[in-house]
Amino acid sequence: MEKSSVSALGQVSDYFKVLSEVSRVMVLCSLKSGSKNVKEIMEETGLGQANVSKHLKVLKDAGFVDRQPEGVSVYYEIVDPIIFDLCNLVCDRLSVQLEEKAKQSEELKALHYSL
Amino acid sequence: MEKSSVSALGQVSDYFKVLSEVSRVMVLCSLKSGSKNVKEIMEETGLGQANVSKHLKVLKDAGFVDRQPEGVSVYYEIVDPIIFDLCNLVCDRLSVQLEEKAKQSEELKALHYSL
DNA sequence: AGTAAAAACAACAAATAAGTTATAGAAAAA
DNA sequence: TTTTTCTATAACTTATTTGTTGTTTTTACT
Numbered sequence: 001m002e003k004s005s006v007s008a009l010g011q012v013s014d015y016f017k018v019l020s021e022v023s024r025v026m027v028l029c030s031l032k033s034g035s036k037n038v039k040e041i042m043e044e045t046g047l048g049q050a051n052v053s054k055h056l057k058v059l060k061d062a063g064f065v066d067r068q069p070e071g072v073s074v075y076y077e078i079v080d081p082i083i084f085d086l087c088n089l090v091c092d093r094l095s096v097q098l099e100e101k102a103k104q105s106e107e108l109k110a111l112h113y114s115l
Numbered sequence: 116m117e118k119s120s121v122s123a124l125g126q127v128s129d130y131f132k133v134l135s136e137v138s139r140v141m142v143l144c145s146l147k148s149g150s151k152n153v154k155e156i157m158e159e160t161g162l163g164q165a166n167v168s169k170h171l172k173v174l175k176d177a178g179f180v181d182r183q184p185e186g187v188s189v190y191y192e193i194v195d196p197i198i199f200d201l202c203n204l205v206c207d208r209l210s211v212q213l214e215e216k217a218k219q220s221e222e223l224k225a226l227h228y229s230l
Numbered sequence: 231a232g233t234a235a236a237a238a239c240a241a242c243a244a245a246t247a248a249g250t251t252a253t254a255g256a257a258a259a260a
Numbered sequence: 261t262t263t264t265t266c267t268a269t270a271a272c273t274t275a276t277t278t279g280t281t282g283t284t285t286t287t288a289c290t
Binding site: 152153155164165167168169171172184186187188189 | 234235237238239256
Binding site: 001005006008009010011012013014015016019020021022024025026029030044045046063070080082085086087089090091093094097 | 116121123124126127128129130131132134135136137139140141144145159160161163178195197200201202204205206208209211226
């Protein structure tokens with residue numbers, strides 16, 4: 001496997017890494033309805049101040065959100081709603097997986113009663 | 116933020132977590148061209164045996180790949196090519212980000228010469 | 231049976247990351 | 261100016277996770 005390919009794949013996995021923490025996804029979700037400042041994000045997510053700040057920095061560095069100071073507070077907003085497309089794709093896939101498992105469960109139950 | 120929402124978001128972030136490691140994405144990529152056994156994956160990715168085995172377990176548990184023993188070796192294959200849709204979405208997004216940065220760089224250069 | 235090959239598993243070391251506490255900085259209000 | 265409010269940063273602790281080494285298990289072959 002070529003060095004350049006690995007590097008490119010590394011960028012992709014780094015992108016996914018940003019979305020691989022519940023807290024960060026929660027922060028993104030709280031921003032889905034529009035621009036919010038840190039305190040509002042804290043209240044909506046229930047996360048601590050320093051924690052939210054740190055996650056927001058990660059999200060900003062990765063280009064997920066935009067930072068906009070206004071007076072004392074700082075407002076953040078989603079840069080590109082592609083994130084939600086990604087999440088929806090994953091949600092659909094998870095639903096399918098669950099349905100398949102449910103079906104298997106039903107088959108097992110049927111087998112049980114037929115024995 | 117509701118408990119059930121957090122739980123659902125946790126499932127989503129767990130899904131992304133699987134894709135957040137270069138090694139695992141490399142393994143998935145090596146399987147893009149078709150079913151392969153562990154040794155073939157090792158050769159294509161350059162990863163160690165135990166390491167590949169562990170990543171394959173993670174991928175299998177998450178429902179990304181299917182396991183199929185054949186004689187002494189075990190073949191793995193992609194279950195759902197949705198992963199590549201996800202990766203392509205991310206790649207497109209990363210390209211756009213890079214283009215924007217390049218444009219900014221050009222603007223900076225132009226500014227430099229005009230001063 | 232005994233050996234060889236392939237993959238999984240267990241245990242360990244090292245690296246990475248998350249959350250907390252405490253502190254510092256910056257802007258508005260008193 | 262002093263104080264208050266909001267956010268960022270640093271230092272630290274703890275928890276996860278990765279990769280490696282060594283061992284075990286399973287299957288095929290002699």
